[in-house]
Amino acid sequence: MASEKPMGQERTGESLEILLRDTPDKLLLISDNVPVALMMIDSSGTCTYLNPECTDITGYTREDMARNTVMPRDIYHKVVEGTKGLKGRTEAGTRRERSITELNFTCKDGRIKRFKLQSSFLADGTAIIVLEDAFGQSRVKENFESHGGSENEFRSLAEQSLSLTGIFLIQDGSFKYVNPRLAExxxxxxxxxxxxxxxxxxxxxxERQRFEQQIEEQLSEKVSKPIRQEFRGITKAGRIIHLELYGTRTTVNGKPAIVGTLLDVTERKLAEEKLRKAEEKYRTIFENSVLGIFQTVPSGRIMSANPALARIYGYPSPEDLIKNTTDIAVQFYVDPERRKEFLSLIREEGFVEGFEAEMRRKDGSTNWVSMNARAFRNEEGDIQYIEGTVQDITERKKLEAELLQSQKMEAIGTLAGGIAHDFNNLLMGIQGYTSLMLLSTEPSHDHYQKLRSIEELVRSGADLTKQLLGFARGGRYQVKVTDASTILKNVCAIFTRTKKEITVHERYDEDLHPVEVDQSQIEQVFMNLFVNAWQAMPGGGHLYVDARNVDLDRGFVKSYSVPPGRYIKLSVTDTGVGMDDRTMKRIFEPFFTTKEMGRGTGLGLASVYGIVKGHKGFINVQSKAGHGSTFHLYIPASEKSVEIIRKVPEEPIRGTETVLLVDDEEKILEVGKEILETLGYKVVTASGGQKAIDIYRMRKEEIDLVILDMIMPDMEGGTTFDLLRDIDPGTKVILSSGYSLNSEAERIMERGCNAFMQKPFNIYSLSLRLREVLGATS
Structure with a gap:
């Protein structure tokens, strides 16, 4: 009767019978020479076979396993537990489902190894076990007779093994034997x-040529070591697969042959390719990240670094950084205590976020960094290494420092501005009455020179308030389109006449852009800078003054909070003692000075800073102790043409119009009314904004001009101005204030106010401004 077995299985059995009949030790030869660890354990827990490869990796021989009744039984139960669908029996000669499990295996020398066990069961319950991932060099140690086993056991070993391993015997260029797995x-x-x-x-x-070449070399004994070859194969259906071949030369019937194993490693290769792409992606990110990426050990060595980290610390390459770094705390941290704080946080929390520290670069310069990091620990809980990222935040810290400085200046400026405003109102009264007395006093009178001295003291007081208002609220006084080189030339001429020991070198662009500035303030800026330079050169020296046109791009101006575009760059360089970093950080602070008591107020550079900021510009300072200092001032260029500045007249200009004088200070109203009447004007006074509106609504036909105080308690000047213009859009208004022309006053000017006057002003300046607004002299 025909067999019920499939044709393929029947023929396999026939070929195996022929192979065994012709050469009864061939299957043993295969089993003993494949580089796979194999063992057989029967249902009683007795090890009936163990090949040399298994001995190599476990240390146990066949005899050891035969004597050991505990270990084989434990292994057998372990693989039984891992088998799915083991409950049902199957007919003889068929295969059960595979068992794949893992266990910790105690080797003969006491070492514990973890193996993956792939098993299948014969009908009688015998387990054929492959210890996966344990491949070694194949060798023949024992022959079939020494084993004493049956041919049928080895037929089962080769034919019914359900591991991932294909087994083959090649001779005369063809397969003389393959197991079902290789065919599958x-x-x-x-x-x-x-x-x-x-x-x-x-x-x-x-890949055939390379494959055949290795087979021929093995058969011809040109190479003595076993074959280990990876190549791509092709299935019956034409699918490409990845294979790994292990083989060794042997002799069958007096002729050379190769016996070995074949593994399908397609999934592994696909996983490796996926891993390779992931590693390539990670490597690309690692190499091109703008953040520094690192691995370090707690002792201070760097294990791994990317190019960005090397750049942050000033090294040409990661290799150079790693090679030359032995202690991060000592070499990089400006304050080594910060490294201790970093490690303490890492140990306690396991990570840090946004940890900031000032670092020292390779060239000695410093920068600020922000670190995010986490710790990786061993089984004992000790930190093995730390990995994380480093970001250079030097620019951010600079911006933060500038913001802090700006806020500090604003706070002090607000206080100083209020004091200056009230002081200027007091000076206005003194100046007004002094001007009136001088008009009625002959130069030969005993009191005339005393009155002139009072006027000089008022001017000195006004200069002091200018210093205060220079950085208070960024105010300006009277802005006109001006040629900056003209201002610089005038200041240089005055300075050189008084400071003969300083040699001044001037350089100006011929087509220097015009700028919209308050001339008196810019003169004050450069006189302060020149005096500062002179004090830095006690034995004399050189002063270089330079003015040129520049176009600044967004990258250059981003840290100064100003728009890009056309600017003029005004530079003052001295050959004096210079400044250290600590001094440089404080030079623009109000009342900060390095001079001894009585030689400086600490307001000079603070007012320079405030005035330049008030003109929508910025300052850049370069200095080094012992090497002088350079101040670069950048002021926005104007598209307008330069205005001609009228000189204050030697005699007051008179008029006959009617003026409404508005101020909340009674003394200002009194002296102002008297000055205006002395100049020939008719005067109406109002002690507040609401009263001014009421008066103007009733008498607008006779009032030709309004002098309006900006700061009043009941109604501030801006609201008063708007209501006046609502009544009469053609109203002529001069804005007057103890403050400078700050942003609030500028907004009023932009709405059409005719002129601005800074208190205190004298009778000559007032008379000129009145005629400029009202027109020709009456």
């Missing part, structure tokens, strides 16, 4: 391959 890998039945398909035909065309 290629999509064939075993009988379709044996003596019918050449091994080369299962290899991808472009």
């Amino acid at each position: 890998i290629h999509g064939y039945q075993a009988n379709e391959l044996i003596n019918r398909v050449r091994p080369r035909d299962l290899v991808l065309h472009e």
Whole structure:
């Protein structure tokens, strides 16, 4: 009767019987020489076979296992537990489902190894076990007779093993034996391959030459070591697969042959390719990240670094950084205590976020960094290494410092501005009455020079308030389109006449852009800078003054909070003692001075800073102790043409119009009314904004001009101005204030106010401004 077995299995059995009959030790030869750890354990827990490879990796011999009744039984129960669907019995000669499990295996020398066990069961319950991932060099140690086992056991070992391993015997260029797994890998039945398909035909065309060359070299004894070859194969269906071959030369019937194993490693190769792409992606990110990426050990060595980290610390390459770094705390941290704080946080929390520290670069310069990091610990809980990122935040810290400075200046400026405003109102009264007395006093009178001295003291007081208002609220006084080189030339001429020991060198662009500035304030800026330079050169020296046109891009101005565009760059360089970093950080602070008591107020550079900021510009300072200082001032260029500045007249200009004088200070109203009447004007006074509106609504036809105080308690000047213009859009208004022309006053000017006058002003300045607004002299 015909067998119920499939044709492929039947033919496989026939070929194996022939192989065993002709050479009864061939299957043993295969089992003993494959580089796979194999063992067989029967249902009683007795180890019936263990090949040399298994001995190599475990240390146990067949005899050891035969004497050991505990370990084989434990292994058997372990693989039984891992088998799915083991409850049902199957007919003889068929295979059960695979068991794949893992266990910790105690080797003969006491070492514990973890193996993956792939097993299948024969009908009688015998387990055929492959210790996966334990490949070594194949060798023949014992022969079939010494084992004492049956041929049928080895037929089962080869034919019914359900591991991932294919087994083959190649001789005379063809397969003389293949197990079912090898046939399955290629999509064939075993009988379709044996003596019918050449091994080369299962290899991808472009790799056949290399494959055959290694087979021929092994058969000809040109190489003594076993074959280990990876190549791409092709299945019966034409699918490309990745294979790994292990083989060794042997002799069968007096002729050379190769016996070995074949593994399908396609999934592994796909996983490796996926891993390679992931590593490549990570490497790309690692190499091109703008953040510094690192791995360090707590002792202070750097294990890994990317190019960005090397740049942050001033090294040409990561290799150079790693090679030259032995202690991060000592070499990089400006304050080594910060490294201790960093490590303490890492140990306690396991990570840090946004940890900031000032670092020292390779060239000695410093920068600020922000670090995010986490710790990786061993099984004992000790930190093995720390990995994380480093960001250079030097620019951000600079901006923060500038913001802090700006806020500090604003706070002090607000206080100083209020004091200056009230002081200027007091000076206005003194100046007004002094001007009136001088008008009625002959130069030969005993009191005339005393009155002139009072006027000089008022001017000195006004200069002091200018210093205060220079950085208070960024105010300006009277802005006109001006040629900056003209201002610089005048200041240089005055300075050189008084400071003969200083040699001044001037350079100006011929087509210097015009600028919209308050001339008196810019004169004050450069006189302060010149005096500061002179004091830095007690034995004399050189002063270089330079003015040129520049176009600043967004990258240059971003840290100064100003728009890009056309600017003029005004530079003052001295050959004096210079400044250290600590002094440089404080030079623009109000009342900060390095001079001894009585030689400086600490307001000079503070007012320079405030005035330049008030003109929508910025300052850049370069200095080094012992090497002088350079101040670069950048002021926005104007598209307008330069205005001609009228000189204050030697005699007051008179008029006959009617003026409404508005101020909340009674003394200002009194002296102002008297000055205006002395100049020939008719005067109406109002002690507040609401009263001014009421008066103007009733008498607008006779009032020709309004002098309006900006700061009043009941109604501030801006609201009063708007209501006056609502009544009469053609109202002529001069804005007057103890403050400078700050942003609030500028907004009023932009709405059409005719002129601005800074208190205190004298009778001559007032008379000129009145005629400029009202027109020709009456």
